[in-house]
Amino acid sequence: MQVMRAAVAGASGYAGGEILRLLLGHPEVEIGALTAGSSAGTPLGALHPHLTPLADRVIEETAVEVLAGHDVVFLALPHGHSAALAAQLPESVAVIDCGADFRLRDEQGWTTFYDTPYAGSWAYGLPELPVGGGGRQREALAGTSHIAVPGCYPTAVSLALAPGYAAGLLSGEDVVVVAASGTSGAGKSLKAHLLGAEVMGAMSPYGVGGGHRHTPEIEQNLSTASGPGAAGVRVSFTPTLAPMPRGILATCTARLLDAASGTDAAGIRDAWAMAYADEPFVHLLPEGQWPSTASVLGSNCVHVQVTLDERVGRVVAVAAIDNLTKGTAGAAVQCMNLALGLPETTGLPMAGVAP
Ligand SMILES: NC(=O)C1=CN([C@@H]2O[C@H](COP(=O)(O)OP(=O)(O)OC[C@H]3O[C@@H](n4cnc5c(N)ncnc54)[C@H](OP(=O)(O)O)[C@@H]3O)[C@@H](O)[C@H]2O)C=CC1
Numbered sequence: 001m002q003v004m005r006a007a008v009a010g011a012s013g014y015a016g017g018e019i020l021r022l023l024l025g026h027p028e029v030e031i032g033a034l035t036a037g038s039s040a041g042t043p044l045g046a047l048h049p050h051l052t053p054l055a056d057r058v059i060e061e062t063a064v065e066v067l068a069g070h071d072v073v074f075l076a077l078p079h080g081h082s083a084a085l086a087a088q089l090p091e092s093v094a095v096i097d098c099g100a101d102f103r104l105r106d107e108q109g110w111t112t113f114y115d116t117p118y119a120g121s122w123a124y125g126l127p128e129l130p131v132g133g134g135g136r137q138r139e140a141l142a143g144t145s146h147i148a149v150p151g152c153y154p155t156a157v158s159l160a161l162a163p164g165y166a167a168g169l170l171s172g173e174d175v176v177v178v179a180a181s182g183t184s185g186a187g188k189s190l191k192a193h194l195l196g197a198e199v200m201g202a203m204s205p206y207g208v209g210g211g212h213r214h215t216p217e218i219e220q221n222l223s224t225a226s227g228p229g230a231a232g233v234r235v236s237f238t239p240t241l242a243p244m245p246r247g248i249l250a251t252c253t254a255r256l257l258d259a260a261s262g263t264d265a266a267g268i269r270d271a272w273a274m275a276y277a278d279e280p281f282v283h284l285l286p287e288g289q290w291p292s293t294a295s296v297l298g299s300n301c302v303h304v305q306v307t308l309d310e311r312v313g314r315v316v317a318v319a320a321i322d323n324l325t326k327g328t329a330g331a332a333v334q335c336m337n338l339a340l341g342l343p344e345t346t347g348l349p350m351a352g353v354a355p
Pocket residue numbers: 009010011012013014015016035036037038039040062075076077078079081098099100150151152184185186187188189323324327328
């Protein structure tokens with residue numbers, strides 16, 4: 001097969017760096033242009049010393065002329081930059097956008113949570129998401145040329161809870177999610193609250209009270225899993241910042257639907273086991289073993305566990321991912337594989353780095 005040439009815009013950032021780490025191990029891809037903003041002209045090795053084979057490659061300016069001429073372009077830029085760039089790239093180029101710009105199908109949801117104009121929506125890049133009524137989201141991705149990579153929290157939360165919605169077990173009201181993220185989720189540019197002394201040894205919530213922009217994306221995904229005709233899903237989502245560089249641990253609880261109130265813990269487990277039996281990257285852990293961010297570090301896997309809190313009639317589902325791998329760059333490469341017609345798992349790590 002012909003080797004594909006891939007360009008990475010935002011190569012100096014955390015997401016761009018992780019895409020490059022994965023592409024270095026991808027057998028069907030040759031790394032083309034590396035572009036960014038203020039760091040144009042800098043050797044990549046000065047910014048990502050861990051990417052040794054690319055240390056001498058010099059970052060270029062992010063411009064259409066530099067990115068065109070590749071088979072695939074990864075956009076790992078701040079929100080609001082993707083639409084203008086993507087519109088100018090030739091149609092033959094597959095575009096995989098790690099930003100939020102094209103994730104939401106509902107314009108109202110976008111304008112409530114984002115401050116840039118609504119750009120529309122692209123095929124949503126969470127292949128494993130069950131689609132209510134049958135099928136998976138991957139069917140919408142095969143051969144598509146423009147894909148919106150999910151946000152990191154929506155990936156963890158959606159995969160934790162979706163089997164319960166696809167199986168018609170969970171109520172869409174009264175869903176509560178608390179998720180912790182490592183600091184790399186906030187990007188590389190220094191932010192006052194992420195300076196070492198403040199974040200080390202502390203866990204703190206942010207976006208409290210329904211203000212986090214991933215809320216509509218999580219609701220969109222769980223509504224997709226519920227299927228047409230089902231009531232929409234409303235989520236109370238609280239993110240927290242954890243003193244670790246990478247990882248997301250999402251703890252999600254939802255009430256059993258009245259119609260499913262006779263379901264016991266074994267029945268819940270069966271629904272999750274069936275949903276993920278054939279998914280290469282989503283692992284329902286053995287009973288009694290709970291996900292930990294340490295076990296998915298550097299891998300494209302999602303670890304999931306679920307149980308029933310019988311006393312209060314709530315399902316408790318927990319998922320762990322590496323926010324930079326399955327939460328961004330791994331998902332982006334998985335989407336590229338689907339867009340280009342390659343086997344979905346090509347070049348993606350199944351094993352984490354531990355201890
Ligand atoms: N970090 C994460 O866990 C996740 C990130 N994402 C998304 O991925 C995208 C990148 O995030 P992340 O890597 O964390 O962010 P970083 O802040 O680490 O990197 C941002 C990148 O964008 C470049 N950039 C900034 N402004 C411009 C500009 N005006 N023109 C060209 N390039 C520019 C930067 O270049 P320079 O350094 O030269 O200024 C840098 O390469 C964002 O949309 C983010 O929301 C999605 C899911 C999870």
